[in-house]
Amino acid sequence: MAAGAADAVEFQPGIRRRRIRWRRYIGLSVPALIALVVIVAGVFAELLQTHDPEFIDLAARLAPPVFDGGTWAHPLGTDELGRDIYSRLLHGARVSLIVVGIVVPGAALFGTLIGLVSGWVGGMTGQILMRVVDLQLALPAILFAVLMASLVGPSLTNVIVILLFWTWPSYSRLVRADVLSLRERDFVTASRSVGAAPWWIMRKHLLPNVLNTIVIVMTLEVALVVLAEAALSFLSVGVPPGTSSWGRMITEGRDTMNVAWWPIWLPGLTLLIISLTGNLMGDWLRDALDPRLRNLR
Amino acid sequence: MQFWNYLIIRLIQAIFVTLLVVTIVFFVSRLVGNPEETMLPPLVTSTEDKERFRELLGLNDPLHIQYGNFLIDLGQGDFGTSWRGGGTSTLDAIGDRALNTVKLGVAGVVFALALAVPLGIIAALRRGTTVDWLARFVAVIGQATPSFWLGLMMIFFFSVQLGWFPTGGAEDGFRSLILPAIALGLFELVAIMRLTRSGMIEVMDTDFVRTARAKGLSERTVIWRHGVRHALLPVVTMLGLSLGRLIGGTVIIEMVFAWPGVGRLIIDSILKNDFPMVQAAIIVLAASIALVNLFVDVSYRFIDPRIRAGEA
Numbered sequence: 001m002a003a004g005a006a007d008a009v010e011f012q013p014g015i016r017r018r019r020i021r022w023r024r025y026i027g028l029s030v031p032a033l034i035a036l037v038v039i040v041a042g043v044f045a046e047l048l049q050t051h052d053p054e055f056i057d058l059a060a061r062l063a064p065p066v067f068d069g070g071t072w073a074h075p076l077g078t079d080e081l082g083r084d085i086y087s088r089l090l091h092g093a094r095v096s097l098i099v100v101g102i103v104v105p106g107a108a109l110f111g112t113l114i115g116l117v118s119g120w121v122g123g124m125t126g127q128i129l130m131r132v133v134d135l136q137l138a139l140p141a142i143l144f145a146v147l148m149a150s151l152v153g154p155s156l157t158n159v160i161v162i163l164l165f166w167t168w169p170s171y172s173r174l175v176r177a178d179v180l181s182l183r184e185r186d187f188v189t190a191s192r193s194v195g196a197a198p199w200w201i202m203r204k205h206l207l208p209n210v211l212n213t214i215v216i217v218m219t220l221e222v223a224l225v226v227l228a229e230a231a232l233s234f235l236s237v238g239v240p241p242g243t244s245s246w247g248r249m250i251t252e253g254r255d256t257m258n259v260a261w262w263p264i265w266l267p268g269l270t271l272l273i274i275s276l277t278g279n280l281m282g283d284w285l286r287d288a289l290d291p292r293l294r295n296l297r
Numbered sequence: 298m299q300f301w302n303y304l305i306i307r308l309i310q311a312i313f314v315t316l317l318v319v320t321i322v323f324f325v326s327r328l329v330g331n332p333e334e335t336m337l338p339p340l341v342t343s344t345e346d347k348e349r350f351r352e353l354l355g356l357n358d359p360l361h362i363q364y365g366n367f368l369i370d371l372g373q374g375d376f377g378t379s380w381r382g383g384g385t386s387t388l389d390a391i392g393d394r395a396l397n398t399v400k401l402g403v404a405g406v407v408f409a410l411a412l413a414v415p416l417g418i419i420a421a422l423r424r425g426t427t428v429d430w431l432a433r434f435v436a437v438i439g440q441a442t443p444s445f446w447l448g449l450m451m452i453f454f455f456s457v458q459l460g461w462f463p464t465g466g467a468e469d470g471f472r473s474l475i476l477p478a479i480a481l482g483l484f485e486l487v488a489i490m491r492l493t494r495s496g497m498i499e500v501m502d503t504d505f506v507r508t509a510r511a512k513g514l515s516e517r518t519v520i521w522r523h524g525v526r527h528a529l530l531p532v533v534t535m536l537g538l539s540l541g542r543l544i545g546g547t548v549i550i551e552m553v554f555a556w557p558g559v560g561r562l563i564i565d566s567i568l569k570n571d572f573p574m575v576q577a578a579i580i581v582l583a584a585s586i587a588l589v590n591l592f593v594d595v596s597y598r599f600i601d602p603r604i605r606a607g608e609a
Contacts, residue, residue, distance in 0.1 A: 268446040
């Protein structure tokens with residue numbers, strides 16, 4: 001009797017579900033908060049900055065951050081040219097936001113489309129599309145970036161174009177795999193047998209079923225894209241000189257690494273935290289939406 | 298017979314991919330770039346010299362003829378002449394550096410495998426323990442760390458502060474290889490460890506492992522013969538597929554550690570405006586990736602008996 005009463009309480013849907021839901025979202029709250037901070041920093045960089053990010057002040061070069069004996073004039077110190085690191089970090093966030101904001105949705109859109117078509121049409125067309133997709137594995141993005149930089153010089157547009165080219169195949173590969181199994185399912189064959197148009201089936205049956213996969217991959221790609229942009233800028237084939245990017249800041253901080261820790265540590269830690277945030281959000285989404293994608297990366 | 302058919306098809310695919318890369322490099326460079334501006338010194342070149350240069354390189358020919366000539370040259374092993382360094386063949390310059398890049402890549406993979414496989418196995422067998430927790434922590438941090446920043450930090454701590462390793466270059470043999478290999482291998486380490494762990498967890502749950510235990514095999518035999526062998530199959534596949542990423546990684550790491558490999562040659566050539574060198578190095582790297590992928594695919598058929606059985 002006593003046990004039965006306990007079970008009855010346990011299974012009262014309202015109480016139990018609310019508690020679990022609340023706990024599930026704890027894991028998401030910290031990364032979401034960090035993401036929000038980065039977005040605000042990037043969007044309102046001009047309002048939040050204390051100095052012009054590219055303003056060179058040789059008198060104030062290598063001023064330490066305020067928590068390491070510096071003054072509030074430069075809260076996070078200055079680099080070897082006296083540029084304010086706090087303001088540069090804000091503008092670096094903007095560069096990352098622009099790159100992520102264009103590359104991730106763009107690649108997802110295009111990659112999904114190619115994946116849907118090659119999975120649905122199959123045959124020769126599908127095979128050819130998949131060979132193009134495989135090209136991503138044979139031509140590292142960095143080589144492509146290097147080629148473009150050597151031809152037209154480094155630019156933000158280059159970075160975006162290269163990362164778009166480099167990231168869309170990930171979506172195609174996963175979407176195609178999903179579509180190949182979905183197309184044999186009853187609800188799809190039923191639609192086909194009553195004469196539904198391919199585009200209608202793709203929109204109404206296939207797309208909703210692959211949406212989870214796409215959202216998860218998009219979240220996981222954020223960190224990858226941010227790190228890739230930083231790496232390209234670090235190699236000086238990414239964002240051109242005179243633009244504040246976290247990758248460039250690390251390159252520039254390298255020369256004074258032995259005398260001042262902050263010009264290289266602060267952008268490095270920022271990058272680490274951002275990509276950690278992206279990965280944690282992606283992992284959380286994957287566990288919540290689709291645990292079978294655990295081996296994605 | 299089946300095997301030879303497969304090999305020929307895979308070979309054709311590899312050639313196709315390489316050809317596609319060559320084609321992309323050719324058309325992107327001819328359409329986006331202006332060879333007379335990238336290859337000739339700016340300002341000092343007169344208009345007649347520019348015209349002579351165009352004629353000399355066949356730039357006045359229609360694009361498809363240029364493309365044909367480009368392919369014929371490549372086929373004859375003529376990858377162009379470096380614009381710097383007194384007209385050395387680009388292929389020779391790449392050949393001089395290639396061994397260093399291979400060394401770095403192999404060292405990175407060996408480092409990753411040597412740590413990731415044991416850690417992944419232990420984490421899977423002792424799920425929920427400190428080791429498992431530690432492995433997951435390493436995975437989360439390792440995947441988020443920018444390799445170039447990690448490299449710089451290691452130089453600062455281990456080379457500058459502690460003086461254990463040289464700060465760069467390849468003069469000190471094995472000692473100078475350690476830090477670059479760690480920086481390059483960390484990302485692969487995480488990927489391999491995750492794959493090993495989940496593969497191991499999966500396989501230890503299967504019927505044939507239960508059977509092996511039931512017939513009284515020692516736990517060691519069960520783990521190594523039945524578990525690990527099975528769990529490592531996807532690792533081999535992933536290693537093959539990650540080669541492109543690895544080569545991209547060596548470009549970055551070579552710049553961080555002043556490692557005299559092909560990647561650094563490429564970046565140095567860009568800074569010196571040496572376009573033929575950049576072009577040749579990209580083609581060589583892409584072709585070697587295609588070749589190694591082919592090798593991995595073929596060797597996979599020897600490792601996994603099911604694939605061989607499938608074709609019989």
